[in-house]
Amino acid sequence: MAKLKLPKFLIAAAILYAVIEGLYKTELINGYILHIINQSLVYVILAVSLNLINGITGQFSLGHMGFAAVGAYVSGTLTTLIFKVTPTAPEGMLVFIFSIVAGGIVAAFIGFLIGFPSLRLKGDYLAIVTLGFGEIIRTIFNNIDYVGGPRGLLGIPKFSNFTVIFIAAFLTVVIIRNLIESSHGRVLLSIRENELAAELVGIDTTQYKVLAFSIGAFFAGIAGGLFAHLLQLAHPTQFGFIKSVEVLIMIYAGGVGSITGSVIAAFALTFLSEGLRIGIRFVADTTGLPIGGEWRMVIYSLLLIFIMLFRTEGLMGTKESRLIKIKEAE
């Protein structure tokens, strides 16, 4: 046996973590920037997990934020209403992690329930069913008074910090990467490539589609829980259809089927969206032009159109960074 070698992705992640944490501690980046980094990392979880469903397995889902809503509300209810923990309590972190995982599991279970009947549908039809599902989930939470109804679930303790979110995002990428680069992952790819041919080499395609859908839903649930404990609220409008489309845009901009692409796009688009907010205000202040925040979406959308026009396959195409790819033994 050779000496145990640390995987390069773990080393890279550790360095990235140390750099960001160091910059924050030395006040080179402020709390606002760190907050955007945290948001980006949550979007990494959402984008990578949706990529498993849309990009790898080829099932067009538009309801990803519905699963995030389930995770947010389940974990928020557990920490805020049932266990009533605070970040200062000694057992707080444990309860929080339990709640987040519980949110993920409930989301996965709902993914399983939805996936079983709907995954016989293909393409546009599946998109419509998942879109409908996302809206139903949102409407249900909107109408449950126990979790605040249309006001949203307020006063959620702020458990999500940079360390927690970073570890969650890291684990998500590693788990989904390991899954994709295995026999099971190749099966998912074969369903995307040609479902009938996959079935006719002995693959239970329904089972694998439901599996991909449930795993994707699990991580979306985790992301939703982290979001709720970062923003300290869970609100029905956070999980609308437009938000699902935002995640979808990330995987298309990054490259459908590329984990690396999803990670990069999650960061790039989150920062771009925030950066435009500042940029437009700066331009408006210095030039005195009457442009306001509404121009943010115009420029954001234009940039997306340019990405799609000049790089239709997304930033990464289907390629993976060497850091993420597992090298197969010869």
Next chain:
Amino acid sequence: MPALLTIQGMTHYFGGLRAVSDFSYEVPKGSIYGLIGPNGSGKTTTFNLITGIYTPTQGKILFEGKDITGQKPYKIVRGGIARTFQNLRIFSSLTALDNIRIARHYSMKSSVASAVLRLPSFLKQEKKVRQESEALLDLMHLSHRSKELAKNLPYGELRRLEIARALATDPKLILLDEPAAGMNPKEVEELMNLILRIRQEFNVTVFLIEHHMKVVMGICERIKVIDFGETIAEGQPETVAKDQKVLEAYLGKRGA
């Protein structure tokens, strides 16, 4: 000796159209049997019925004496019937090796959890499947294409890759849907040798659809001719080739 595949009175309707009518056939173990007929005569539908893509309206399909009528396609494949397609259904953005490995998947026993954790048992299985798949590519003279994306392979190699993929499921019976389509005479010659070779080396029974008379006459031991879903002739190639009904189906009725 009982037949490997027995089809009894199989009939299939698409709405009001009778695509396959009272189809009965027995394919014995180790044989090479053929199914021919003009375009639209129901040959591919017959294959789709055998592999479970459609369930026959009437009739029974027995494989190794067991009734497999109406089973799901993946179960039929696992039971030992593999097939290729008339218009290739290759996983085109995956490598040649991956195409084969996917077909070996169902024989693996590693769980999703062991794959995510990359447990030694999982890595061992992955290695085994990789070696088996590479060996199969080698047998089909495709090992130089192992890491090439399937879509970059020339047509003749794609046909071989699809046969290799079908063989990777460890079949007892392989259904080949027009394997010689689009091939030049040299490739057809190689294909015939290949079919004879896989019967020998993989111990499989072959049931094929073909238009190419050289293939049909050259390697099929027995053939069945269908037209508009109905059987019009059956027997040894030489006999069938002289059959009046067959000539009419292919060439039209002789003028008065």
